[in-house]
Amino acid sequence: MPELPEVEVVRLQLEQHLIQKPTQPEAARLHSVQFFRPDLRFPIPQKQIQNLVGKSLAGLSRHGKYLIFEFEGKKVISHLGMTGTWRFVEPSEPRKTHDHVIFGFQVRHKKKLICYNDPRRFGFLDYADTQKESQFLAKLGLDALLSSQKKKQLFLQIQNKEAAIKNLLLDQSFLAGVGNIYASEALFLSRIHPTTPANQVSRQKWDRLCNEIPKLLQTSIELGGSSIDDFHGVDEKSGSYQDRFWVYDRENESCKVCRKPIEFLKMGQRSTYYCARCQK
DNA sequence: AACGAGACCTGGCAGC
DNA sequence: TGCTGCCAGGTCTCGT
Secondary structure: OHHHHHHHHHHHHHHHHHOOOOEEOOOOOEEEEEEEOEOOOOOHHHHHOOOOOOOEEEEEEEEOOEEEEEEEEEEEEEEEOOOEEEEEEOOOOOOOOOOEEEEEEOOEEEEEEEEOOOOOOEEEEEEOOOOOOHHHHHHEEEOOOOOOHHHHHHHHHOOOOOOEHHHHHOOOOOOEEOHHHHHHHHHHOOOOOOEEEEHHHHHHHHHHHHHHHHHHHHHHHHHHOOOOOOOOOOOOOOOOOHHHHOOOOOOOOOOOOOOOOOOEEEEEEEEEOOOOOOOO
């Protein structure tokens, strides 16, 4: 579910409520943590996270699809997997199925609780400090939302890659943040056929792709992300980018540019959608 | 080294 | 109604 735009929407919403700014002169402090199971996809580093109680939340950042809570030099890293969500909850509120973790923050005199829910438990939490960087963050490539200039320099690297361009876009160690939906969408907008070997993408098309990716992601962020089935922001509102999909999940519907039916293909066991006339 | 397949989970839906 | 099988936004691990 959550690709870069969905994670960024969550980050912006949490930031609005929890991070110090002129209208909120005091930083939120971690007040309590509750774990309802010892593991998600991986064991939760419960002890290290528990030790952060009392520390102030200095910032919330994001790299690719990873959300990073920054506590005085220490970090809690959250990945939402396919079905993970963070939402604000009330202390009295009954727990829902698959609520796994609750962080309580003290923001001036108020308490704010955020709850991590994840039916499939493909998501996970990690901990990092100055002694030990997160193994997950260490592997990531450039953030896909960054200026296109830096990404254009990756053109040299793709000269060695025979993998299909769509599979390369999904490789988080190459470019961090693009997932299965936005890979199909970005290739459509750049007129590149998804099976094209990366080293056969022209300089011109590559530059175009580098320009389209951040534009596409930014547009989606502004619309609150894409909500399929269960994604929602921390306020439980759904995003609406799914209403604008050019090709994703539109097999046999007509291309919005040339009217030819959108085609479907499995690539690396992932659904892939494209227009055979527009994408060469 | 690079790539692909399988694994990890649950829930929703189509088809019978 | 209820069972079965298939599908899903991700990514780690293992085999070739």
